[in-house]
Amino acid sequence: MSAVVQGSPYGEGRHPGWPARLGPLRVAGGVVAVRPIRLLDAGDWSRVRRRDRAYLELWEPTTPGSWDERNAVLAWMSQWSALRGLARNGQCLPFTITLDGEFAGQITVGNIIRASLRSAWVGYWVASGAAGGGVGTAAVALVVDHAFASAGLHRIEATVRPENVASLRVLAKAGFREEGLFRRYLDVAGDWRDHFCYAITAEEIGDGLAERLVRSGLARRV
Template sequence: MFRWLSGDPVSPGWPATLGPLGTRAGAVSLRPVKLRDAKDWSDLRIRNQNSLLPWEPTGTGSWASRHQVSSWPPLFSVLKSEAKRGTLLPFVIELDGRYVGQLTVGNIQRGAVRTAWIGYWIDAGHAGQGITTAAVALGVDHCFGPVGLHRLEATVQPENAASQAVLMKLGFRREGLLERYMDVNKRWRDHYLFGFTVEEVEGSVAEALVRSGRASFL
């Protein structure tokens, strides 16, 4: 479900394109972020302010100012640098080749723990169509395969039922409540902690999604 891009990988599992998986909305795939994503990123983020603001960490300045086209190059530079160091995997979620969201694997740790967190967002106009679920399935399989991780974590606010549903469909377990865990929209918010380890996967997460009828191999 993955292939290397041109050139030698600079860290395990990076860079790579993943998928596609078929959903009722179309073909879902993941690819590395690119510098030329600036306009698509800005347009989507600004258009989706109301759907994203309640769930994302508090930032400096207004939402619009943080998501101008000019804000992308320095952000991209950080993402690319961390990806080269092997601490981050920043992907664009594509639907039939169109940018519709992002998936990021962060705080990658090696050694005795081999763990990371996974996060994602999608254009509200494409929500509820199985796109995010397929994208996360691809990301999880990549992390438990070429990236060589043993455990993935995700944190979700109790009110975010849609994001919790994505995780539970794929096999993540709710492990506990992190009280006042993160400053979100200018307030310290509780988050559920979800966990998933490689031993809990039979075959692959994408294969399980296909067997359940929620996706198809293309």
């Protein structure tokens, strides 16, 4: 696991846990690492998301504008700026997932609430070419370990549509447990969709989710 931030046990610094580089872990799909998002991701981000529209659009919240408009190179600039600002204020941890050194997706710990709650959600997407090889599971494990240790959080949840079998599998392999079903929770693909809620707390991770993957043979350290 990442080293614990020195100082307040509640991680109340201006931006605890940010920025950070996590990993790498070798999984079946290749070598997975996580790093802070950067402005220079724009070209890769736009290319992958526009190519993978059919693969991604089914699972993401409905937002104004066409898919191409929302995922153009220029659209990344405003997203990067907003996420970086939230990270500097301690409200999120936005990362890029890399596979064998190349851009492969995003993972974000968002809506961070501190004080006595110390909770957040985690959301992620992985390029279609990187799916199915343990890439998402490794990224989730690395980021959740970091959020509990260096960012001082206590509980992290993830919401997933029941039909999104691949994402449900990622959460189960990473060690999350199902807590319940949120009825008509988010507007996704043009309609209000049910979502399962999965969660994990700091007491449940033991030596860390990444270490659990290593011990189970699903990953190894590089």
